[in-house]
Amino acid sequence: MVAFPYYPIGNSLYNVAxxxxxxxxxxxxxxxxxxxxxxxxxxxxxxxxxxxxxxxGKVSGGEKIKDLVNTVANSSKVGAKxxxxxxxxxxxxxxxxxxxxxxxxxxxxxxxxxxxxxSALFPLAIPESAEDxxxxxxxxxxxxTTMAYTFVNDIWxxxxxxxxxxxxxxxLMVFLAIYLAHKFYALAERLVIRAGDWWFFxxxxxxxxxxxxxxxxxxxxxxxxxxxxxxxxxxxEIIIATLPFTRGFHMFEFWFGKVREWYFMTFRRGAK
Amino acid sequence: xxxxITQQIDLEKLKQAIDEVVYTQIxxxxxxxxxxxxxxxxxxxxxxxxxxxxxxxxVNKAEITRQLVRARFxxxxxxxxxxxxxxxxxxxxxxxxxxxxxxxxCTDCGSCMFVCPMxxxxxxxxxxxxxISFKAGIIPKVYKELEDLEVSEKYWDIKExxxxxxxxxxxxxxxxxxxxxxxxxxSEILLYSxxxxxxxxxxxxxxxxxxxxMLGKDWTFMSKPLGIRPPIGIVIGDSEGSVExxxxxxxxxxxxxxxxxxxxxxxxDYPTLRYRMHEILKVKPNYExxxxxxxxxxxxxxxxxxxxxxxxxxxxxxxxxxxKRGGVIEPPRVLLKALSKKFKELPxxxxxxxxxxxxxxxxxxxSTIENLAKMIGYTLDESDKKFLExxxxxxxxxxxxxxxxxxxxxPQKVLTGCPVCKESIGFSIDYYxxxxxxxxxxxxxxxxxxxxxx
Numbered sequence: 001m002v003a004f005p006y007y008p009i010g011n012s013l014y015n016v017a018x019x020x021x022x023x024x025x026x027x028x029x030x031x032x033x034x035x036x037x038x039x040x041x042x043x044x045x046x047x048x049x050x051x052x053x054x055x056x057g058k059v060s061g062g063e064k065i066k067d068l069v070n071t072v073a074n075s076s077k078v079g080a081k082x083x084x085x086x087x088x089x090x091x092x093x094x095x096x097x098x099x100x101x102x103x104x105x106x107x108x109x110x111x112x113x114x115x116x117x118x119s120a121l122f123p124l125a126i127p128e129s130a131e132d133x134x135x136x137x138x139x140x141x142x143x144x145t146t147m148a149y150t151f152v153n154d155i156w157x158x159x160x161x162x163x164x165x166x167x168x169x170x171x172l173m174v175f176l177a178i179y180l181a182h183k184f185y186a187l188a189e190r191l192v193i194r195a196g197d198w199w200f201f202x203x204x205x206x207x208x209x210x211x212x213x214x215x216x217x218x219x220x221x222x223x224x225x226x227x228x229x230x231x232x233x234x235x236x237e238i239i240i241a242t243l244p245f246t247r248g249f250h251m252f253e254f255w256f257g258k259v260r261e262w263y264f265m266t267f268r269r270g271a272k
Numbered sequence: 273x274x275x276x277i278t279q280q281i282d283l284e285k286l287k288q289a290i291d292e293v294v295y296t297q298i299x300x301x302x303x304x305x306x307x308x309x310x311x312x313x314x315x316x317x318x319x320x321x322x323x324x325x326x327x328x329x330x331v332n333k334a335e336i337t338r339q340l341v342r343a344r345f346x347x348x349x350x351x352x353x354x355x356x357x358x359x360x361x362x363x364x365x366x367x368x369x370x371x372x373x374x375x376x377x378c379t380d381c382g383s384c385m386f387v388c389p390m391x392x393x394x395x396x397x398x399x400x401x402x403x404i405s406f407k408a409g410i411i412p413k414v415y416k417e418l419e420d421l422e423v424s425e426k427y428w429d430i431k432e433x434x435x436x437x438x439x440x441x442x443x444x445x446x447x448x449x450x451x452x453x454x455x456x457x458x459s460e461i462l463l464y465s466x467x468x469x470x471x472x473x474x475x476x477x478x479x480x481x482x483x484x485x486m487l488g489k490d491w492t493f494m495s496k497p498l499g500i501r502p503p504i505g506i507v508i509g510d511s512e513g514s515v516e517x518x519x520x521x522x523x524x525x526x527x528x529x530x531x532x533x534x535x536x537x538x539x540x541d542y543p544t545l546r547y548r549m550h551e552i553l554k555v556k557p558n559y560e561x562x563x564x565x566x567x568x569x570x571x572x573x574x575x576x577x578x579x580x581x582x583x584x585x586x587x588x589x590x591x592x593x594x595x596k597r598g599g600v601i602e603p604p605r606v607l608l609k610a611l612s613k614k615f616k617e618l619p620x621x622x623x624x625x626x627x628x629x630x631x632x633x634x635x636x637x638x639s640t641i642e643n644l645a646k647m648i649g650y651t652l653d654e655s656d657k658k659f660l661e662x663x664x665x666x667x668x669x670x671x672x673x674x675x676x677x678x679x680x681x682x683p684q685k686v687l688t689g690c691p692v693c694k695e696s697i698g699f700s701i702d703y704y705x706x707x708x709x710x711x712x713x714x715x716x717x718x719x720x721x722x723x724x725x726x
Binding site: 074257268 | 298299300303304307308309310311312313314316317318326327329331332335345348353356357358385386387388389390391392532547550551554555556557560562566567570597598599600601603623624
């Protein structure tokens with residue numbers, strides 16, 4: 001029996017995935033330019049037909065800021081009141097996803113490699129697990145490098161018991177499953193279900209599962225690890241490259257939509 | 273859905289209508305509404321017609337427009353989308369029937385936009401469906417008849433209509449004790465009213481005139497209405513007809529040259545005459561179109577009058593077009609807080625107000641439409657009757673939610689600022705036997721305004 005069997009370094013999906021990252025970003029920007037370009041080409045400058053509105057008066061600066069906050073918060077507030085389950089699941093799903101994508105320690109290293117200033121966020125890093133990786137309160141390590149010290153001494157403190165990659169991933173899988181179930185419900189109700197609903201959710205679900213398996217070393221084998229991690233990155237790259245053509249792009253347009261609503265109501269209508 | 277209406281569908285005509293509307297109306301806003309929807313169905317929570325069935329939720333209704341746009345303007349829609357769904361160049365008969373059904377299950381109240389996390393106005397997409405529907409001739413005949421009369425101005429040839437309008441002018445004169453100045457140029461205020469308001473709440477017009485007179489304002493009234501409820505074309509999908517009517521209205525406003533055009537209606541005509549008319553005609557008005565509550569709130573705050581208080585629980589139903597589309601939220605509350613210390617907000621108010629389901633695209637109470645039809649000598653056929661019956665079902669479903677929230681705060685008086693809201697909520701109060709009564713705010717204020725120094 002060979003204790004350390006031959007491992008073909010450089011011959012795994014991991015390397016393929018890494019080498020495709022830059023082309024992925026290129027595709028993303030090309031797609032985003034296409035999408036935004038279409039908006040610009042079809043844009044018509046609105047005619048401001050609002051007279052000085054002496055009867056209604058002007059909206060003050062403070063009111064405008066308050067309006068902006070209300071505008072962004074309104075849909076969640078109304079949703080929580082009238083459709084509490086789907087709204088709360090939706091909010092938690094987004095929160096979990098954002099935490100995992102942008103603050104999971106392993107992901108942060110990846111982002112910081114391509115975007116060096118990202119390392120400024122290292123103190124916010126969330127450990128992969130509360131039980132292993134020597135990056136958590138329950139199993140503190142004694143780091144010898146500056147980078148490891150930053151991760152061990154994060155600002156989350158005892159919160160890392162629940163605020164860690166594993167727990168967040170379990171939650172995310174549950175929330176995504178509820179979302180998928182919601183889609184099946186809509187299908188049963190004969191409501192419109194778009195191809196994009198399945199495509200995006202399915203890719204996301206697969207990607208989360210792949211990331212979970214790789215980071216948990218299931219199965220516990222180096223070749224499997226490299227391939228699973230590679231597949232995880234590859235699926236993420238497909239998601240990123242196709243973002244401008246899928247519902248995933250809402251992460252950028254959400255802000256635009258709400259600011260547009262605010263402009264429409266507060267500036268064009270002078271809502272008071 | 274009215275089966276008789278769907279039998280009229282001419283698929284060739286519909287194809288032509290789809291091409292005409294979709295190819296000419298695309299702009300960045302519509303593109304955003306098409307591309308950015310994530311199908312989260314949050315808009316269900318805001319739409320009054322979701323109570324009729326989830327298929328009437330805004331995202332589901334607007335999907336027809338999205339599919340037609342995708343088939344023409346997206347790479348996916350022009351290729352794979354046509355095969356696997358999600359993009360349609362034209363509609364089959366059953367899809368056309370669905371379109372005809374959906375367009376009359378939207379009041380364009382705007383709720384979907386404020387509830388949508390992406391701020392998508394599904395009403396704007398359904399309006400495109402309405403234009404397609406109109407061009408393809410899929411429209412309740414009674415609405416077409418009323419609009420034709422309005423566009424051609426022939427409504428004024430009907431003696432009964434003239435009598436109603438002239439009777440209103442006489443009653444205003446009797447109330448203020450002098451003859452009414454008609455079409456007086458350069459007046460500070462033009463009191464604007466449509467024939468519809470003269471029909472459903474003449475008292476509100478008379479009391480508004482009384483208030484203006486009490487306050488010593490320089491005001492004038494119209495010698496004849498500018499339409500039945502102009503421009504009807506906006507709500508039934510006739511963009512060309514509505515432009516003709518808007519031109520007529522704008523010319524009249526320009527000729528009279530008032531400082532303020534004051535209206536008592538907070539229905540679709542408010543945002544149309546205030547904003548949309550000028551946007552479509554590309555003109556900058558030198559007058560301000562305002563709802564009566566905007567004017568009264570301003571004059572009250574400036575100390576022109578006091579308000580004798582009521583010792584009753586009152587509440588305010590925000591008309592959708594006045595609040596969501598028009599941005600008038602605060603002025604009525606200035607007056608209501610002065611009117612009663614027991615003013616209470618409805619659980620859903622402001623931009624989140626629950627629509628009464630009677631306005632915009634639904635065009636009022638079926639009984640009012642029947643009366644109008646009778647007046648113009650139009651006999652409702654079976655398809656019209658079936659269509660109006662379906663409207664009653666929606667009014668009951670939406671009204672139930674409204675009455676439930678009214679009952680939560682148990683007001684003696686529900687005040688509002690729109691003729692259709694007043695009618696629809698009045699209908700629901702009667703149907704569900706609620707203890708409240710509904711009034712236009714002017715009906716209560718007119719007798720409680722005390723002009724300082726008088």
